[in-house]
Amino acid sequence: MSDFDPYKHNDDDLAVQEAKPKLKRPPLYKVILLNDDFTPMDFVIEILMDFFSMSEEKATRVMLQIHTQGVGVCGTYSKDVAETKVYIVNDYSRENQHPLMCSMEEV
Ligand code: TYC
Numbered sequence: 001m002s003d004f005d006p007y008k009h010n011d012d013d014l015a016v017q018e019a020k021p022k023l024k025r026p027p028l029y030k031v032i033l034l035n036d037d038f039t040p041m042d043f044v045i046e047i048l049m050d051f052f053s054m055s056e057e058k059a060t061r062v063m064l065q066i067h068t069q070g071v072g073v074c075g076t077y078s079k080d081v082a083e084t085k086v087y088i089v090n091d092y093s094r095e096n097q098h099p100l101m102c103s104m105e106e107v
Contacts, residue, residue: 029082
């Protein structure tokens, strides 16, 4: 018999196939910001710096990209972390009476 034998034989010579490990990486989620006509640019930059740890330069670039393209990615996270980011950003925007919308989508 060759060395490769996916079927291990037990003492009664029954072929028993070993279970394949069912390991899958947990899905990741993009947290996204949507453009609108009312939220001040400085407020969006503040959000990107404070909640997504961006430098002022990067936050400005991302804000302008959202402003011109309509949507932009703030970061990619596990489901729990993405849900928390979405919650705190939307909460903070409402608290400050801005219509800024943050949401998430699976990568
Ligand atoms: N379009 C907004 C303005 O002109 C700025 C803005 C940028 C708003 C990004 C939301 O996610 C946003 N004041």
